[in-house]
Amino acid sequence: AGWELRIWRKSMLWxxxxxxxxxxxxxxxxxxxxxxxxxxxxxxxxxxxxxxxxLLPHMQGMRKADIIRRLENxxxxxxxxx
Numbered sequence: 001a002g003w004e005l006r007i008w009r010k011s012m013l014w015x016x017x018x019x020x021x022x023x024x025x026x027x028x029x030x031x032x033x034x035x036x037x038x039x040x041x042x043x044x045x046x047x048x049x050x051x052x053x054x055l056l057p058h059m060q061g062m063r064k065a066d067i068i069r070r071l072e073n074x075x076x077x078x079x080x081x082x
Contacts (some may be wrong), residue, residue: 002036008047012054022050048075
């Protein structure tokens with residue numbers, strides 16, 4: 001749902017303007033997504049990719065098991081199967 005997208009954006013400490021820019025969409029589109037009852041799966045996959053991108057600098061020097069655990073926390077159980 002759109003409210004979950006809003007929570008994700010706020011957890012990234014992003015404004016609506018920054019979120020729209022990162023996704024390559026207009027602010028109007030971003031606003032529509034945040035107010036939608038359902039959000040396309042492509043949007044959710046993009047949030048995951050951007051979350052991982054944000055985490056990468058913090059993972060340098062971490063052990064593989066710790067990286068997998070961190071990714072599982074962020075992405076769910078599928079991270080261990082990558």
